[in-house]
Amino acid sequence: MAHAYRTSARVEAPADVVWQVLADVERMPAWTSSMSRVTILGPEPAIAVGSRVEIEQPGLPKAIWEVDGLTEGRGFSWSSSSPGVRTSAAHQIAPLPDDACEVTLAVAQSGMLAGLTNLVLGSKARDFVDTELAGIKAESELRARDKG
Template identity: 35%
Template sequence: MFHREQVEIEAEPAAVWAVLTDVQHWHTWTPSIELIRRPDPERPFGVGSRVWIKQPRLRGAHWQVTAYEPERSFVWHTRAPGAKTEAGHQLQATPTGTRVTLDLRLTGPLALLGRLLYGRLIRRYLALEALGLKTQCETTPTA
């Protein structure tokens, strides 16, 4: 199962990256996140960072960053019995700002069941996150 959402944001990549990697505040700009916690918020966000996320209608999950390119992309994943979920976040500079691509891939023996049960919800949450990020970046003054 693979889902992708893209959004064009009228803000510089560095500004979008700052909002995107300030993960402990995602719940303030997207309704797809109820609660999000980093056990080590004083450490820089990057490979190895762990985050606990609670989303509406889903169980809380521990996510870990597995790939990180400053101001370009990061990937994190979580596991549940029979499935692995991997989510990517990529930024690309455009003439008018930044293109953000959010994707989610579910693999494992229970991936098909996950698609049937949660496919529509996952697409909705990716769209909410893209729109929330766009709104946050375009309405928040930069320093």
Template identity: 30%
Template sequence: MGYVIAETVYIDAPADLVWQVITDLPRYPEWNPFVIRCESSLTPGDPIDMLVHVAGSAPRRQREWIRSNTRGREFSYTMRPAPLGALRSLRSHTVTPVGDHRTRYESHFELQGWLRHVVAAILGRNLRRGFDGMTAGIQRRAESLRTA
């Protein structure tokens, strides 16, 4: 089993609005405390370039690769695997309507490989804080746009 950070929240906004929030990458700085800049076509195989702020450190550039994108439903990306199976990652966002104006949003991050224990020991608490902040930001942003 890998190192996993997974969270599900119910958002009082339509699924298409939640999808708009998570795919409007240029607006991430307005609500996202973790990924403060993000650029991508979201086309599978293309890069996703991010400026990530992990608490306790300076923001750092990160490039991963879009793995999947089912419009209105989910998208995921992954890092290039490190040599010798040392480390690989998967990050996904899933949006599911549970009514006309309510959505289930699932955030999933996973590290695999023999180096995952070291990364989890060094960055685990701050990664969790970052992903929690991003999830809360998505919820706040979508709900505020719904009422605007």
């Protein structure tokens, strides 16, 4: 059984500005309290398909995420596995005609222990996704104002 959560927000910043925020994953802890530390382990110094990223989040064990999809300027997805649970997350940017964009974040868990994990950590995971989206919005809008 899979458990999923998806949320979106309008961001008053061009898609290229939002992409700069999202693609610099090691700086995530600077703009969202849902991340304590993010380190790209390689093989590239920036995120790319196949990149492995170590993420520490408050109250959760350290996890290794692997980038499994990336469209330059539009988003990326990554996934992490632990015994009995696979977690996948996506970050998507959709440009709007008025120099703004819609950002969508999604997370899904599957596997034998997904139900139990969702029961224990589902609320925290949803809060982290909401916090991350608010951080993306605030940081992107700040950078767009500073740029303009």
